[in-house]
Amino acid sequence: xxxxxxxxxxxxxxxxxxxxxxxxxxxxxxxxxxxxxxxxxxxxxxxxxxxxxxxxxxxxxxxxxxxxxxxxxxxxxxxxxxxxxxxxxxxxxxxxxxxxxxxxxxxxxxxxxxxxxxxxxxxxxxxxxxxxxxxxxxxxxxxxxxxxxxxxxxxx
Numbered sequence: 001x002x003x004x005x006x007x008x009x010x011x012x013x014x015x016x017x018x019x020x021x022x023x024x025x026x027x028x029x030x031x032x033x034x035x036x037x038x039x040x041x042x043x044x045x046x047x048x049x050x051x052x053x054x055x056x057x058x059x060x061x062x063x064x065x066x067x068x069x070x071x072x073x074x075x076x077x078x079x080x081x082x083x084x085x086x087x088x089x090x091x092x093x094x095x096x097x098x099x100x101x102x103x104x105x106x107x108x109x110x111x112x113x114x115x116x117x118x119x120x121x122x123x124x125x126x127x128x129x130x131x132x133x134x135x136x137x138x139x140x141x142x143x144x145x146x147x148x149x150x151x152x153x154x155x156x
Contacts (some may be wrong), residue, residue, distance in 0.1 A: 004050045004064040005090070006043070006075065014044040021045055029078055037067060037074035046075045054080035061086055112143045 022045065024036040035053070038046035050059040063079025066072060081087070084106075087094055117138045120130075 005061040005079075006064065008060050009048055010060075012047065013045070016048065019044045024049070025068065025074065027076070027078070031079075035067070035076065035078040037076050040064070040073050041077065043075070047119055050075065050077060050080045052085050053080050054085040055082060057082040057084075078109065110141060114138055119142070 007051070022040070022042060024038045024045075026034045027037050029035055033113075036049065038049075046062060047059075050062050051057065052059050059080040060083050061081045062075045064073050064075075065076040065079060067074065067076060083101075088100070117134050120134060
């Protein structure tokens with residue numbers, strides 16, 4: 001990676017009731033938004049609280065930064081990412097290839113889900129509630145599963 005990120009551990013070595021909960025510091029971004037910043041020593045708490053700053057899903061990578069000018073490093077919410085929103089240029093060449101393949105497979109899955117929903121809509125006799133519910137579901141699937149960076153989706 002071209003930047004210092006911490007990746008969510010697959011098997012955390014802490015339990016929720018063992019976390020020493022402390023109020024994270026807040027940093028005001030250039031856009032006026034307030035972002036949480038956790039001291040590096042508060043990593044378990046950070047993983048319980050960190051969400052992707054782009055979409056709100058649980059974060060998989062969180063950047064390390066020194067936003068306060070105090071010489072300390074913090075986990076920065078303004079640089080927290082889920083798998084789908086993580087900027088692909090931060091990945092190594094092999095990881096980029098795998099991520100592009102995963103994006104392609106995800107897009108194919110989205111298209112299959114939408115096709116199944118549309119086929120059910122056509123075949124159902126009760127066009128009232130079913131149609132409205134399926135339309136909402138189709139929109140939610142499109143929104144939730146469409147990659148944030150369409151340019152990163154390539155067919156291999």
